[in-house]
Amino acid sequence: MSLLQIRGLQKSFGGVKAVDGIDFDVAAGELLALIGPNGAGKSTTFNMVNGQLRASGGSVKLDGRELVGLKPREIWKMGVGRTFQIAETFASLTVVENVQMALISSHGKLYSLWSRAAGAYRNEALELLDQVGMKADADRPCSALAYGDVKRVELAIALANDPKLLLMDEPTAGMAPKERNDLMALTKRLVVERKLAVLFTEHSMDVVFAYADRMIVLARGRLIAAGSGEEIRNHPKVQEVYFGTGKTFEKPVAQEEVAA
């Protein structure tokens, strides 16, 4: 049985069906890309899986346990980490403190009133930062980082409680091509080494085709295709959704940078 099972999941915002009954699975050790044009419902799907939005219908099961109705922090405790489309970090903490915060939480030490937070799990935090290549910036304020770096810090935070499933909403937005590849290579390594399941969205098709094990395509809240890179590339519906006629999969990078 796969780690994450999504069945008939839907969400409507005042009559508008942002996600309209979708089914898919993610297995442990799988890097699954969820792609689709702007407004397709990708972020909404993520938000339902991690509990930030309550699904209007359907079910989300992790290891057979229902997640719909649980709070984000409860879902996080069950081993689901995430990064946000617009990076969310703690601006008034340093980089390493951001990661320490997640470690403090996962060790159940949030209500400790007297010990010093600065030294708590600092080494573990530095190790995680090392993995994402941010160790050198550990003691800088998070608010001083470039956007691409913030996204990497976010990944380190999400990895702090050793999740089984990682949700990454446009993890490489705002990064230079080289950085993108580094980050996705790291993600791929985590998937292989830790048997981590990763669900990610991405507008850069280069990245998707280079790293995803499998991909599913969402358009107007419905899944229209699933399969390997080759299958998706040649899928008529996908080409129609993306380009009307369908010529190429390249998307101008500059445009994404603006969107980020």
Next chain:
Amino acid sequence: MSSFLVQLLNGLAGASSLFLVAAGLSLIFGVTRIVNFAHGSLYMLGVYIAYSMSERLAGGVGFWFSLVFSALAVGFIGALIEMVLLRRIYKAPELFQLLATFALVLVIKDGVLWIWGAEDLLGRRAPGLEGSVEILGRNFPTYDLFLIVIGPVVLALVWLLLTRTRWGTLVRAATQDREMLSALGVHQSWLITGVFALGAMLAGLGGALQLPREPANLGMDMLSIGDAFVVVVVGGMGSIPGAFVAALIIAEIKAICIWLGDVNFGPFSISFSKLTLVVEFLVMAVVLVVRPWGLFGRPQGTPRHSGAPEAPLRPAGKSLRWFAVALVAGMAVLPLLQGQFPYALVLSVDLLIAALFAASLHFIMGPGGMHSFGHAAYFGLGAYGAALLMKAAGLPMEAALILAPVVAGLGAVVFGWFSVRLSGVYLAMLTLAFGQIAWSIAFQWDDFTGGSNGLIGIWPSGWANNRTAYFYLTLVLVVVGLFALRRMLFSPFGYAMRAGRDSVLRADAIGIDVKRIQWLAFVIAGVFAGAAGALFVYSKGSISPEVLSVTKSVDGLVMVLLGGVQTLAGPIVGAVTFTWLQDTVARSTDYWRALLGGIILFLVLVFPQGLAGFIHDLVVKLKPNREAAR
């Protein structure tokens, strides 16, 4: 039954004036996003100006002209305030805007005192409407009937102005989306000045209309701003019809309370007429919890970004530590100088207590991001708690000092549970409401709290009952308290608090229950404020509801903002500066409020990051820049 109906009519008459003030406040908030604390002062000005004019211009026409003139004059003053002051601080953090408008309250109050004096001034009856008409066998003042009509008429006029004119369309657009408006190339600053003038005019009119019903007095500003806040919050910020409906509801509920009078439920007797002071705040609390954005309001977007991001916490450096030690040591030898400066010890106790109070408020306001406008509630609970534990339960001072903070903490458990469900301006208003509720309980429960007279004869135990000993007791407890608060900010809990403030989404996604963290923070702040209150009551030997008043809460805010909300030393610097200023200025002039207001305005305009923040920035600038050296 007929008395009930007449009471309802009374309520309608009261609602009109309330609506006028609240409508102006709501309009101004909608467009500028500034919660104008000085709105009640504009109302008060309306009453006084109408008084002077109607005394000068006798006769029927003179009276009615006075009302109109008063409204126009206040509108003009409003425009002036907007152009000279507020225009400079639209980009400043929300809290600074509040502080600036509060400074205006002080300045206007003393301006009124200077021009009109401290005596209550009873205005003329409205010519032609002096008498009363018989309704259901009871006499009902004709003027009140006129008031009942005026409310809906003004509502209709404002409504027409907003929906039928181009100017009104722009105002509504601005209420919805400021950015869009500027993108359309509308000359924003004139629009805003116009809205401010209109809002002030409505307040002035509301005040002027009140003249025949109640004498002009210096307390009108705070009372009316409290009422207006409640109406605006209940109706929904920025909604004019909301303000009207809310004014009606609140005025009617008050009227019903008066009509009910004392009611016996079995052995209990509830005095509903006494409830009138609290009931509006109860209504507001209920509405905020059930429908946080008010009856006619819309959920607000994410709170506005307020200023530059805060710098990460750094443990105190060597020099700061030594400075702190030297400061405490310096204070410890103060009693030796008693001969030369007999007043120094008394003032120092006040300074220390203020520092603890301000630090406890800063705890939730800065790192916690919760702007409490009712922090005096916990100070007062501690103070009354200590006094009553001694008077009613016969406990010695030592026990009362330990238990009083617990009492304040329990209060914070209850109030905090509701408050953390809200954020931003709404949280500020709900905490204000709780503060008012605590105040009016202390004010009205004569048998238990001594009512408006308060309690006297609360002196320390024998050993501490002299200046020097009590000073040392205060010094030790305050230093311990300040240290504990600081230590908690450096603990995992303190970090979690800041994390929750920085990003609720991220915090929730890594297992932090932000509301619970905030709740606990609220309780901790309440406990320490309560300790300050308990120390206060023994230093004075008496207590009155003053310690629970809005003014006291605002004092705390001013201290924190003065020192700088983003620095840990800020509240201490602010508390000391503020208390000392208040003390010296108050002794040298009758117009200390105006001076204080002037100083606050100066500070807001010149040191928007607070005093301690300013010093900190200066030190950073002078030091070789490490970040740049990397």
